[in-house]
Amino acid sequence: xxxxxxxxxxxxxxxxxxxxxxxxxxxxxxxxxxxxxxxxxxxxxxxxxxxxxxxxxxxxxxxxxxxxxxxxxxxxxxxxxxxxxxxxxxxxxxxxxxxxxxxxxxxxxxxxxxxxxxxxxxxxxxxxxxxxxxxxxxxxxxxxxxxxxxxxxxxxxxxxxxxxxx
Numbered sequence: 001x002x003x004x005x006x007x008x009x010x011x012x013x014x015x016x017x018x019x020x021x022x023x024x025x026x027x028x029x030x031x032x033x034x035x036x037x038x039x040x041x042x043x044x045x046x047x048x049x050x051x052x053x054x055x056x057x058x059x060x061x062x063x064x065x066x067x068x069x070x071x072x073x074x075x076x077x078x079x080x081x082x083x084x085x086x087x088x089x090x091x092x093x094x095x096x097x098x099x100x101x102x103x104x105x106x107x108x109x110x111x112x113x114x115x116x117x118x119x120x121x122x123x124x125x126x127x128x129x130x131x132x133x134x135x136x137x138x139x140x141x142x143x144x145x146x147x148x149x150x151x152x153x154x155x156x157x158x159x160x161x162x163x164x165x166x
Contacts (some may be wrong), residue, residue: 036056041061051071057078068087078099085105088109092113102130102132121143139156
């Protein structure tokens with residue numbers, strides 16, 4: 001039997017379901033939730049989850065499969081995403097400042113700016129992120145901030161860096 005994590009007596013998977021309902025309904029259903037600092041490794045699945053604008057700063061997602069996840073505008077600053085699979089994830093406008101992405105897979109991930117309406121956009125920010133040995137094949141890093149990011153041995157064939165700050 002897998003270990004269940006509870007936050008204020010609520011199972012983590014139930015909180016994720018409620019947050020996803022909140023995202024899908026524009027705040028009419030479910031509930032918002034602060035996921036900062038949480039260890040997600042007990043979650044049943046994060047594949048394809050809709051976690052738009054979630055605060056996951058400092059969260060532990062080591063080795064997790066977040067492929068195809070909807071993570072637009074999410075705050076993953078300082079998060080542990082080592083060995084995580086973010087293939088095809090929508091990370092437009094995501095904050096990944098100081099995130100640890102060593103050996104993470106971000107193939108086909110979208111890290112381009114998130115449109116906020118009108119002419120306002122939110123850029124993906126990977127300032128001081130560690131991407132050593134990460135895979136960014138065919139990822140879109142258009143206008144992403146990569147200042148002081150550690151990118152040794154990154155596999156980035158077909159990656160788009162148009163107007164990225166490096």
